[in-house]
Amino acid sequence: MIILESLSFKQIDSFTPAIQIALICLLFILTLSIQRKQYKETGFTWEKYPWRISTFLSSAYEEIIFRGIVLFGLMYVLPVVWSVFISSILFGLWHLKNHKWQSKKDTIHQVLYTGIIFGPIACMITLWTGTIWMAVIVHYAHNILINVFNKYFKK
Numbered sequence: 758m759i760i761l762e763s764l765s766f767k768q769i770d771s772f773t774p775a776i777q778i779a780l781i782c783l784l785f786i787l788t789l790s791i792q793r794k795q796y797k798e799t800g801f802t803w804e805k806y807p808w809r810i811s812t813f814l815s816s817a818y819e820e821i822i823f824r825g826i827v828l829f830g831l832m833y834v835l836p837v838v839w840s841v842f843i844s845s846i847l848f849g850l851w852h853l854k855n856h857k858w859q860s861k862k863d864t865i866h867q868v869l870y871t872g873i874i875f876g877p878i879a880c881m882i883t884l885w886t887g888t889i890w891m892a893v894i895v896h897y898a899h900n901i902l903i904n905v906f907n908k909y910f911k912k
Contacts, residue, residue: 760829764821767888777890781817784897789813791904801858816896823848823876824883824892837884845876875899 766774792802792813823844831840849872856864879892886892 759832760826763825763829763883763887763889765888766890767886769886769888769891772891777894780894781890781897784816784894784901785813787901788816788897791901795904795908816900817893819848819851820879820883820889820893820896823851824879825889828880828883841877841880841884845880846872848872848876848879 766777768774769777772780796802827847828840828844831843835843849868849870852867852871853864855867859867875896879896882892882895883889
């Protein structure tokens with residue numbers, strides 16, 4: 758039951774479900790726009806990643822999988838700390854799939870960063886709010902900021 762509850766929208770302070778849905782839609786459209794522009798300029802999205810529909814939806818489906826299903830699923834059998842740790846490590850390892858389009862160094866950095874830093878942050882947001890949707894919003898915003906940083910500031 759907890760897994761299903763984590764997938765529902767909930768009032769979080771002044772963030773009504775309608776505001777959360779609007780933010781997710783806005784960030785999705787922004788992601789789509791940025792990636793479309795990059796694709797037109799370079800033939801790739803997110804630096805060297807090929808054009809795929811999954812790149813637009815990754816923030817949502819990764820949160821559904823790693824926070825909504827894995828985190829809350831593990832919490833049925835393990836303490837919260839272990840559930841956060843394992844789901845975050847699995848989330849980091851998930852990013853090994855990116856070795857096909859980025860350097861070994863970038864892949865290792867991404868696996869460590871997502872497993873040790875971003876994964877636990879997304880878990881804490883999910884646990885504090887009781888829903889994955891604020892983590893989806895943060896995940897979309899995070900990916901956009903990383904993309905903008907890499908495009909304009911990374912040499």
